[in-house]
Amino acid sequence: xxxxxxxxxxxxxxxxxLAGWFAQAGRPPRLLCVEDADLxxxxxxxxxxxxxxxxxxxxxRRSTVDGFAVAARDTxxxxxxxxxxxxxxxxxxxGRMPEKAQGPGQAxxxxxxxxxxxxxxxxxxxxxxxxxxxxxxxxxxxxxxxxNVVQRGEDVARGxxxxxxxxxxxxxxxxxxxxxxxSSVPVVARPRVAVISxxxxxxxxxxxxxxSQVRDINNYSLSASVRRLGAEPVALGIAEDTxxxxxxxxxxxxxxxxxxxxxGGSSVGARDVAVKVFSDLGPPGxxxxxxxxxxxxxxxxxxxxxxxxxxxxxxxxxALTAFDLFVRYxxxxxxxxxxxxAPADPALVAALSSSQETWVDARLSxxxxxxxxxxxxxxxxxxxxxxELVADPVLGKSSLISIMVDSDGEMVVPxxxxxxxxxxxxxxRILRG
Amino acid sequence: xxxxxxxxxxxxxxxxxLAGWFAQAGRPPRLLCVEDADLxxxxxxxxxxxxxxxxxxxxxRRSTVDGFAVAARDTxxxxxxxxxxxxxxxxxxxGRMPEKAQGPGQAxxxxxxxxxxxxxxxxxxxxxxxxxxxxxxxxxxxxxxxxNVVQRGEDVARGxxxxxxxxxxxxxxxxxxxxxxxSSVPVVARPRVAVISxxxxxxxxxxxxxxSQVRDINNYSLSASVRRLGAEPVALGIAEDTxxxxxxxxxxxxxxxxxxxxxGGSSVGARDVAVKVFSDLGPPGxxxxxxxxxxxxxxxxxxxxxxxxxxxxxxxxxALTAFDLFVRYxxxxxxxxxxxxAPADPALVAALSSSQETWVDARLSxxxxxxxxxxxxxxxxxxxxxxELVADPVLGKSSLISIMVDSDGEMVVPxxxxxxxxxxxxxxRILRG
Numbered sequence: 001x002x003x004x005x006x007x008x009x010x011x012x013x014x015x016x017x018l019a020g021w022f023a024q025a026g027r028p029p030r031l032l033c034v035e036d037a038d039l040x041x042x043x044x045x046x047x048x049x050x051x052x053x054x055x056x057x058x059x060x061r062r063s064t065v066d067g068f069a070v071a072a073r074d075t076x077x078x079x080x081x082x083x084x085x086x087x088x089x090x091x092x093x094x095g096r097m098p099e100k101a102q103g104p105g106q107a108x109x110x111x112x113x114x115x116x117x118x119x120x121x122x123x124x125x126x127x128x129x130x131x132x133x134x135x136x137x138x139x140x141x142x143x144x145x146x147x148n149v150v151q152r153g154e155d156v157a158r159g160x161x162x163x164x165x166x167x168x169x170x171x172x173x174x175x176x177x178x179x180x181x182x183s184s185v186p187v188v189a190r191p192r193v194a195v196i197s198x199x200x201x202x203x204x205x206x207x208x209x210x211x212s213q214v215r216d217i218n219n220y221s222l223s224a225s226v227r228r229l230g231a232e233p234v235a236l237g238i239a240e241d242t243x244x245x246x247x248x249x250x251x252x253x254x255x256x257x258x259x260x261x262x263x264g265g266s267s268v269g270a271r272d273v274a275v276k277v278f279s280d281l282g283p284p285g286x287x288x289x290x291x292x293x294x295x296x297x298x299x300x301x302x303x304x305x306x307x308x309x310x311x312x313x314x315x316x317x318x319a320l321t322a323f324d325l326f327v328r329y330x331x332x333x334x335x336x337x338x339x340x341x342a343p344a345d346p347a348l349v350a351a352l353s354s355s356q357e358t359w360v361d362a363r364l365s366x367x368x369x370x371x372x373x374x375x376x377x378x379x380x381x382x383x384x385x386x387x388e389l390v391a392d393p394v395l396g397k398s399s400l401i402s403i404m405v406d407s408d409g410e411m412v413v414p415x416x417x418x419x420x421x422x423x424x425x426x427x428x429r430i431l432r433g
Numbered sequence: 434x435x436x437x438x439x440x441x442x443x444x445x446x447x448x449x450x451l452a453g454w455f456a457q458a459g460r461p462p463r464l465l466c467v468e469d470a471d472l473x474x475x476x477x478x479x480x481x482x483x484x485x486x487x488x489x490x491x492x493x494r495r496s497t498v499d500g501f502a503v504a505a506r507d508t509x510x511x512x513x514x515x516x517x518x519x520x521x522x523x524x525x526x527x528g529r530m531p532e533k534a535q536g537p538g539q540a541x542x543x544x545x546x547x548x549x550x551x552x553x554x555x556x557x558x559x560x561x562x563x564x565x566x567x568x569x570x571x572x573x574x575x576x577x578x579x580x581n582v583v584q585r586g587e588d589v590a591r592g593x594x595x596x597x598x599x600x601x602x603x604x605x606x607x608x609x610x611x612x613x614x615x616s617s618v619p620v621v622a623r624p625r626v627a628v629i630s631x632x633x634x635x636x637x638x639x640x641x642x643x644x645s646q647v648r649d650i651n652n653y654s655l656s657a658s659v660r661r662l663g664a665e666p667v668a669l670g671i672a673e674d675t676x677x678x679x680x681x682x683x684x685x686x687x688x689x690x691x692x693x694x695x696x697g698g699s700s701v702g703a704r705d706v707a708v709k710v711f712s713d714l715g716p717p718g719x720x721x722x723x724x725x726x727x728x729x730x731x732x733x734x735x736x737x738x739x740x741x742x743x744x745x746x747x748x749x750x751x752a753l754t755a756f757d758l759f760v761r762y763x764x765x766x767x768x769x770x771x772x773x774x775a776p777a778d779p780a781l782v783a784a785l786s787s788s789q790e791t792w793v794d795a796r797l798s799x800x801x802x803x804x805x806x807x808x809x810x811x812x813x814x815x816x817x818x819x820x821e822l823v824a825d826p827v828l829g830k831s832s833l834i835s836i837m838v839d840s841d842g843e844m845v846v847p848x849x850x851x852x853x854x855x856x857x858x859x860x861x862r863i864l865r866g
Contacts, residue, residue: 095634201528221608
């Protein structure tokens with residue numbers, strides 16, 4: 001068993017990747033283009049620039065009730081016993097400007113959302129008014145200036161920032177953009193990630209493997225993870241555990257994609273092949289070999305031809321953990337670099353990352369041990385017991401498929417800890433939903 | 434102001450919709466087709482049938498360590514002082530079957546994942562063995578039968594259900610399917626939802642509105658919400674507030690989609706037009722007019738030509754709340770009806786719904802009042818204060834855009850409550866992420 005002489009903590013490994021990458025890409029790097037997205041296809045895209053409202057919303061004073069637009073001074077002292085009697089001069093229609101301004105002692109019938117006529121500064125709800133005839137209304141209580149009225153620009157003023165760069169657009173955001181008349185927005189181009197599986201024992205899922213072979217899981221689960229993050233997978237298939245076979249696919253990946261993720265093989269020899277391929281395609285080639293994390297220790301991070309390359313473990317659960325820690329991080333860095341705010345600002349990277357993550361508090365159902373100096377990522381099932389959320393670790397040497405299928409989230413045993421005792425409150429990152 | 438004479442609680446309104454719908458569609462209704470999805474495009478789709486493993490995983494006994502495959506009885510009593518000396522007869526390669534079975538006193542070199550040869554029942558880690566020469570190994574501690582070995586079918590046995598019908602497929606699920614050799618799965622067809630905006634004051638986002646007009650927000654935000662739920666929006670644009678205009682678009686929607694959602698207009702007259710159109714396209718036409726929920730009271734639920742139709746409020750935030758309560762519910766019912774398990778089983782509908790939802794516990798930052806008999810849906814911002822999650826209600830008559838843009842989630846003040854006091858623990862449904 002080869003020991004890794006230079007096993008780095010997660011954050012140090014990320015810093016080493018970033019330093020090597022930016023040295024090649026220039027500073028500040030612009031790693032992705034910005035493109036325009038039509039509002040109907042902008043859902044889930046990352047906004048590249050702040051969006052500033054080109055206009056006041058609403059564009060004019062509007063009523064928030066069905067009733068009558070009046071001047072507040074005409075209603076002072078009004079009561080049911082002594083109502084103010086006003087002349088109704090017009091019906092204001094939705095979507096139309098009032099036909100005329102009103103003078104003292106006059107009122108206009110107005111629907112919710114209708115525009116106030118000149119001379120009116122408040123609206124009386126229909127419940128507090130009584131129509132004597134078509135031309136006369138009795139107002140039964142005083143209404144103060146601005147009551148039941150939205151002022152021009154009160155919702156959003158012209159020039160106000162409505163959505164900040166870096167935001168992942170939700171249905172609500174799409175609605176807000178429509179409301180200020182923005183029908184196309186600058187978004188960050190989708191990064192492309194080449195996905196390669198290696199291992200002499202790996203066969204495609206369509207093939208019937210002999211008992212000594214296993215099917216290619218990682219090409220599918222990693223491609224789906226790439227897609228879920230809003231990036232484009234470039235699935236390049238399986239490479240034999242030989243230098244020429246792997247080099248060919250990695251070079252293809254560097255041509256077609258923005259980064260390359262190789263998973264497996266599980267043997268030491270296969271890792272050596274990946275290290276040699278990455279080194280030869282440098283500089284700088286391999287930057288990190290071995291990370292103090294479980295599962296996923298034998299991770300390789302490097303930069304070839306200015307693009308990040310990853311050697312992930314062959315075990316599917318370990319591959320997905322390492323993907324989340326490093327490939328996802330690199331994707332966020334790329335996206336952040338294209339966001340006009342603070343290029344590759346760590347806070348922005350974190351924000352982009354957390355905007356796609358949900359964390360919940362839960363109580364640990366049983367003790368979990370760990371080695372100090374190593375960050376342990378543990379898959380858990382979430383169950384509600386007595387009104388409380390409980391995190392139940394999913395363990396077992398043989399439970400590859402059940403770990404994949406039954407876990408709801410992941411918790412981290414920090415690197416300085418020797419483990420967590422039953423009942424500890426932990427933060428769980430949701431893996432589904 | 435027209436009062437709704439028959440305002441129903443949310444669950445009663447849903448039951449009335451379901452009863453009217455199923456009376457038209459037959460029982461048990463099959464409201465959507467099942468289609469096959471290739472594994473590479475199955476992410477986020479809903480599984481229509483249970484997936485049963487066609488084979489044992491692993492297909493043969495495998496080592497979980499790098500080391501030597503041996504017979505446990507040959508290592509009994511072994512120690513560093515008195516190691517067992519075994520003959521190494523072969524190297525087992527990854528992806529290959531062992532060349533031969535081994536006899537008493539024999540061992541095979543084996544990598545992690547390698548298949549055990551006949552005659553071996555345990556594996557010794559390389560750390561606990563010492564190679565004397567190419568043909569001889571010293572084993573320094575006893576190894577019991579099955580130690581460091583995964584048995585055939587131990588992860589998943591042939592015939593075992595790996596994923597249950599109704600599941601929304603995640604990257605992990607895709608990986609699990611690949612591992613059992615399933616390259617295409619039966620999924621529920623995506624339901625189509627026609628989206629129509631009404632209102633004489635509504636103009637398309639690309640148009641410059643005059644101050645009395647507003648842009649069409651709902652077409653965009655509702656279409657994006659439909660897409661986010663994995664369904665297909667059919668955006669039909671804006672209908673004037675007249676019977677012929679609305680009827681034309683609703684009929685178009687009934688032809689092209691599985692359900693029709695009309696939003697707005699904000700005036701009483703516009704609602705009357707929608708009620709008349711739905712009634713004339715029945716039976717049964719309108720089933721519910723008015724729901725005891727805020728925002729969103731003036732909701733219309735109906736069934737025309739066997740398909741659900743919805744009249745949603747015109748206000749964008751109210752429209753989205755009503756969408757979540759009713760359109761989303763109907764989508765889940767449709768999907769559940771196509772899942773071969775329990776057609777339109779309420780539990781399955783709830784499961785489908787919750788698989789796309791994340792709820793968090795939070796403490797309410799300030800008191801919120803409510804009317805008993807009405808379910809209030811309140812948008813909140815989530816902030817972490819002193820290590821605790823705090824839900825801060827987003828309120829304000831004029832804050833349409835800020836409510837849309839700044840809220841992280843939604844909490845419900847139950848119908849029997851008169852409000853919630855500051856400090857209450859509430860459940861918040863996450864709206865982003």
